[in-house]
Amino acid sequence: MDITNRTVFIAGATSGIGLELARRFAAAGSSVVVGGRRADLLDRLAAEGFGTVAIDVTDQDSVGRARDTILRTHPDLDTIMTMSGVGMPEDLRDPAHFGAARQMIDTNLLGTIRVIDAFTPHLVRRGAGTVITVTSGIGFLPFPLMPTYAASKAAVHAYSEALRAQLDGTGIEVSELVPPAVATTPEQARLNPRALDLAEFATEVMDLLQADPTPHEILVKGVLMHRWAERDGTYADLVAQRSQALAMLPSRQ
Incomplete structure (x- = not known):
């Protein structure tokens, strides 16, 4: 993938990994449109020179308006990345967790589908382009605190595989970015010393994206233990190790 002359839309890129990758694409020479919900952050990014658009991936009408705005100002759009996501712990012994579960499915899975559906006809008409979905190492090696x-991330992985098969022959590549834990703030780095440094993670991702053809899965070294745990015979031990975090739930204390 040539990252020097793309026209990229990243849904959910006003902070964290999405923003860092937006800046990397822009620094390489691509035109980037950042989508998000917070007007103050969008205004700040517009001042940096990014294209911006308001989008709530849980709202079909909002997604449609964002698509129309982007294609009106950037008719040569050739790359979309579905970065929007939310994650939170859940206590499955308490039925009150369902509200959080519904929010995560609506944002992480259905939000991904809404964005892809909105732009697929445009990419098919172009006969070329790239869709980059975003899953997680947790989709392959569960973290029981966040079921x-x-x-939702395992579902996006399966959806990405099916999307790639259905778009075969259209000229559209489908790649799946699989982040491990990445420290996007100093507080996150303090809480999880094993989390990857954001800048180092982004550098590795951009290097992998430049392969031709773009890899089906963008796997930085730090996520390989998650991705291949079943193959390597480490799955059960790692899940048991990660289950220790359940002690953080109020009901377990």
Whole structure:
């Protein structure tokens, strides 16, 4: 993938990994449109020179308006990345967790589908382009403290595989970015010393994206233990290790 002359839309890129990758694409020479919900952050990014658009991936009408705005100002759009996501712990012994589960499915899975559906006809008409979905190492090696988040990301992985098969022959590549834990703030780095440094993660991602053809899965070294745990025979031990985090739930204390 040539990252120097793309026209990229990243849904959910006003902070964290999405924003860092938006800046990397722009620095390489691509035109980037950042989508998000917070007007103040969008205004700040517009001042940096990014294209911006308001979008709430849980709202079909909002997604449609964002698509129309982007294609009106950037008719040569050739790359979309579905970065929007939310994750939170859940206590499955308490039925009150369902509200959080519904929010994660609506944002992480259905939000991904809404964005892809909105732009697929445009990319098919172009006869070329790239869709980059975003899953997680947790989708392959569950973190029991965040069960629905893991389930939503596993679902996006399966959806990405099916999307790639259905778009075969259209000229559209489908790649799946699989981040491990990445420290996007100093607080996250403090809470999880094993989390990857954001800048180092982004550098590795951009290097992988430049392969031709673009890899089906963008796997930085730090996520390989998650992705291949079943193959390597480490799955059960790692899930048991990660289950220790359940002690953080109020009901377990």
